[in-house]
Amino acid sequence: MDEHGFLFSAFVFLAAAVVVVPIAKRSGLGSVLGYLIAGVAIGPFGLTLITNPEDILHFAEFGVVMMLFLIGLELEPRMLWRMRKPIAGLGGLQVAVTTGILCTIGLAAGLAWQTSLAVGMALALSSTAIALQTLNEKNLMGTGGGRSAFSVLLFQDIAVIPMLALLPLLAIPALAAAGGGDGHAEGALAGLPGWLRALVVLGSVVAIILAGRFLIRPVMGFIAASRIREIFTAFALFLVIGIALLMQVIGLSPALGTFLAGVVLADSEYRHQLETDIEPFKGLLLGLFFISVGMSIDFDVAAAAPVIVTALVLGLMAVKFVILTGLGRAFGLPLSQIMLFACVLAQGGEFAFVLFQFAVTEGAIPAPTAALLTVVVALSMALTPIVILLHDKVIQPRLGRRQQADDMDPIEDGGHPVIIGGYGRVGQVIARLLNAHGIGTTLLDHDPDQIDMTRRYGSKSFYGDVMRLDLLRAAGVERARMFVVAIDDEEQAVELTQLLKEHFPHLTVMARARNRPHAYALMKAGADIYRRETFLSAVDMGEAALRHLGFGAYRARRAARRFARHDIDTLIDSFDIYEDEKALMSFSRARVDDLEQVMVQDAGQFHDDHEDSGFDGGHPDGKKTD
């Protein structure tokens, strides 16, 4: 494994992920737990295929770095402002109270006050990676609990800056000497006194903000203008890695630096481009990160002091859980949301690793204590998916339907004949057309922004997870005549159609299809009406091309219409074939196949029939007489 180290490791990682994660996801454990299990399986305490988890963890932390960059990109200053209350209030209290209580516990256990405070701060933080991944995967980001959790995570991410700045001030002289001996290889500020380092840290934060505003944007403009796609991707990576390196040099968290850069760039015109470029890297690296967390759980430390470790893990999670529940209650969350909120955040986070490391080099925490606590944090992270599972399978059902209705907007009479699920570009147009003719529509979306906007214009719109039966009922599905499935996600659209047909057979379901295979899937799911979203506009463009090439307007229109009709007919005809052969294919794979078939059908369909023979001038009256 020396010569081929990198490829071999990559192979093992990918194999583990490919085998374990889908199984975990299928069996309801969620992808995070899948990755963690895969990590344990290949790590030093499993098959020992990989023996240097620390190195990999180091590399994989980049996934977190990228995730924070993306989170930063999502957070326009405007949105941050709107969330200021939950962020500062809920988040601030969570960090302050948790730090305080954990610090007190530390003191009671006989730790130095500096160490207690450092440990308290580090453990107050939760795992952004796990919590957000879980919320996203379960489509819970839009719920009250989900948004509260996000606010808290955000405050924690911000709180890391002052914490890092504070750590040098917490140095215990004796430890600092020892720590300084080994850990300062990469910190360029080693020799500086604590207050000066705090200053440098703050100064570099300001520098990033200024650079983001005045330097990076023009450079991106220049690069984007070159129109070389991969160079923009390269620049996006360069930017993230560059900031991370810079942060490392001055001894700050790279994640934080990129997060800041993300926020600064959030309202720039390149935001979406950056997002799409970084996203795939993030996904893979984040998976790698979870794997390496799984691998780096030091079962030796745990085995040496099993009782202490168990007690610490459970204690930490219990303390955090209780504090979170109290805060949720104080902030008026409904019970079911409090549970989600508390379960998703009751663990230590990846920032704790960073803080521990830093605290050891600074001499605020003794190295053995840090090692023990690192294991505790890793285990608490690994337990989180299981806690979430418990939450889903045991806690939530117990709470019953009464509370479930709380976390979505109350829908009063909801007596509109048409309900539109997914209020994006497609849903909007449909709603406007219907409204223009006096037909009321009830709109559902899981994106609070979307809903906020429509509300400002007086629409009846609500947010919540459209896949939930209780929300659907509350929205008045039972009395509606038609449901328009206009959500973005292909798979979900199919599931929703199925759900609606199964529970509300009286309802006419109209679905927006992405492409032919998706249309098949929707048909099969029972959609009464479906339309392929880009089909007609593509036909329209074809018609415009015909016009441009000399066809008369009327002839071009008829050609386009006829083509569209033909295409729709073959779509329906080939449904049966599709059913047998392609059911198991992914939509995109099936699409290529399908296109081939469609083109064969098209050939010879139009060229001998491209004229209206009725208009061909061959009228009997002209030829027959005379």
Next chain:
Amino acid sequence: MTGVLILFAHPNLERSRVNRTMRDAVAGLEQVTVHDLYDAYPDFDIDVAAEQARAEAHHSLVFHHPFYWYSCPAILKEWMDLVLTHGWAYGQDGTALSGKQLMSAVSTGGSVRAYAEGGSTRHTITQFLAPFDQTANLCGMNWQEPFVFHGTHDTNNEAIEQHAVAYRARIEALRDAGAT
């Protein structure tokens, strides 16, 4: 009020010999508007308000089309059905068109003989055009002598050219008559 509005209806202009040549002959004439209905409304979605305004702005209207099934191509009928509304074109206050001229300019596949008294079509062109004549009457318009080209299948370019020149003169006459 400007001159002549030619409502032109030919669904298959690419194949047209007679009517396209005629159209080209009047295109660009001062105070003459050629309005191609199939071009403007390929899906028959006629903009009634715009059509009425356009008609009001001219003192003469011409229905220019090939003869299809002893009548006009569908879009011109659609135009009549939608644009000639009660209260605008006819009825108590429907005086928007009154006093204007209306002329049909048509081409037939059938020959002069076929459309002659006792010919194979059994009716003369005047008889066939009765609905247009009466429409003009109902709307208070002055029905003009139709401008007809017979035997389109059995003709040559020269005859068509001559017909087009004559058409141009006829339109100019219509325009100038209305101006005084």
